[in-house]
Amino acid sequence: MTFFTNAPPTGTASSLGLTQHGRAGMQMLGAIQKFASSRMRPAARARFEGDEQGAALTETHRTGPQDRDAVRERVTRAQVVADADPVFRLERFLQRYVAEENFNRGIPAIEERRATFAAFIADSPAMEADRLHLDPDLTPPAYQARTEWHLEPGGWDGYDLYGPLFAFAVGPHVFRHGGYAAVSAGTDITQQRIDAVSQFPKDSYDHIYEPGCGGVSTFRALATVYPKARLTGCDLSPLLLRNGHMLAQRQGLDVTLKQREATETGEPDASVDGVMTYALHHELPPRENAALFREMFRILKPGGDIVLSDPPPFRAVDMFHAVILDWDTDHREEPFFTASCLSDWGEELEKAGFVDVEAYAIGADGYPWITRGRKPETA
Numbered sequence: 001m002t003f004f005t006n007a008p009p010t011g012t013a014s015s016l017g018l019t020q021h022g023r024a025g026m027q028m029l030g031a032i033q034k035f036a037s038s039r040m041r042p043a044a045r046a047r048f049e050g051d052e053q054g055a056a057l058t059e060t061h062r063t064g065p066q067d068r069d070a071v072r073e074r075v076t077r078a079q080v081v082a083d084a085d086p087v088f089r090l091e092r093f094l095q096r097y098v099a100e101e102n103f104n105r106g107i108p109a110i111e112e113r114r115a116t117f118a119a120f121i122a123d124s125p126a127m128e129a130d131r132l133h134l135d136p137d138l139t140p141p142a143y144q145a146r147t148e149w150h151l152e153p154g155g156w157d158g159y160d161l162y163g164p165l166f167a168f169a170v171g172p173h174v175f176r177h178g179g180y181a182a183v184s185a186g187t188d189i190t191q192q193r194i195d196a197v198s199q200f201p202k203d204s205y206d207h208i209y210e211p212g213c214g215g216v217s218t219f220r221a222l223a224t225v226y227p228k229a230r231l232t233g234c235d236l237s238p239l240l241l242r243n244g245h246m247l248a249q250r251q252g253l254d255v256t257l258k259q260r261e262a263t264e265t266g267e268p269d270a271s272v273d274g275v276m277t278y279a280l281h282h283e284l285p286p287r288e289n290a291a292l293f294r295e296m297f298r299i300l301k302p303g304g305d306i307v308l309s310d311p312p313p314f315r316a317v318d319m320f321h322a323v324i325l326d327w328d329t330d331h332r333e334e335p336f337f338t339a340s341c342l343s344d345w346g347e348e349l350e351k352a353g354f355v356d357v358e359a360y361a362i363g364a365d366g367y368p369w370i371t372r373g374r375k376p377e378t379a
């Protein structure tokens, strides 16, 4: 699932943008997504909850057993009930259609303006070796290399103008309506990021680390809320990191980006006082998540805080919405989405040694779902 900013990044030239033809195609996709998620989905929900089996499952989901196997079995049964409804199927068809067309239309729309975007990138300040650490020898884990995340052709590194594609096509014309994956219709994804980073318990931090940072969208939010913090992040994708570095330079963000595996960052022990993750855990297999939490515990100073923001667990949303979340695994190239919604990040943080762990939603339909904890002073 992507959670990109819904506005073109500041610091970009106003002449950048799509042709009328490219823009119209993207706006049509946005209109379809908005209609499907804000009009058809509530109708499908009412039909699901009005159905005898749907109503029984809804009630059991609210009051019945919450262990992993019981929840998994319930979601599977609810999927069958939902699938029997043509309104649900049409809404899901439109979701899939938009998810594919974001690239089928978005890439040609950017290609129409390739010369302008390429000139903008070429005109960017030179890369600063101490702010961007790329490692051509880093071999990404197999799951990362083989997945075309969110149906993006070639995955995260599949299209060289990925940055403009999200900043000028998909972000402002489609994602801005919400209504995809865990993001509810009509919610503001830029504000969600600010709200999520504001969940750190202290007013200020010296050094915040973000594993799986992609570009600098979450760093922009962190710099707004904690302007004095030094910011460091890692990701596997050199393309996202280069793009993030360029935007950081143009926007004056004090960020160091490194191409590293999040479970093996190479950062010194006890070197940061805050860790923030945003939209990361559902992209990792469960075992990698456990290793990631141990690594974050290692690099945090005693007393340091960790804040995770990701889609909610099935148990924290109603039955119908659990079906909506589950759907992404098989239909939007999100291989670990279901595993993630069946996980308990709070428990995993405790296993890694964190204390004072809390988990709660800060928005509609359980999203963003926050899990936070602290490394004990005596660790």
Ligand SMILES: C[S@@+](CC[C@H](N)C(=O)[O-])C[C@H]1O[C@@H](n2cnc3c(N)ncnc32)[C@H](O)[C@@H]1O
Binding pocket: 001, 002, 003, 004, 141, 144, 156, 211, 212, 213, 214, 215, 217, 218, 234, 235, 236, 237, 240, 260, 261, 262, 263, 277, 278, 279, 280, 283, 284, 288
């Ligand atoms: C949905 S994106 C979120 C990016 C960013 N956190 C944000 O807020 O926009 C997930 C990111 O996690 C990165 N990622 C996935 N597995 C990783 C791993 N094992 N190590 C480092 N980064 C990873 C992906 O390359 C991708 O950029």
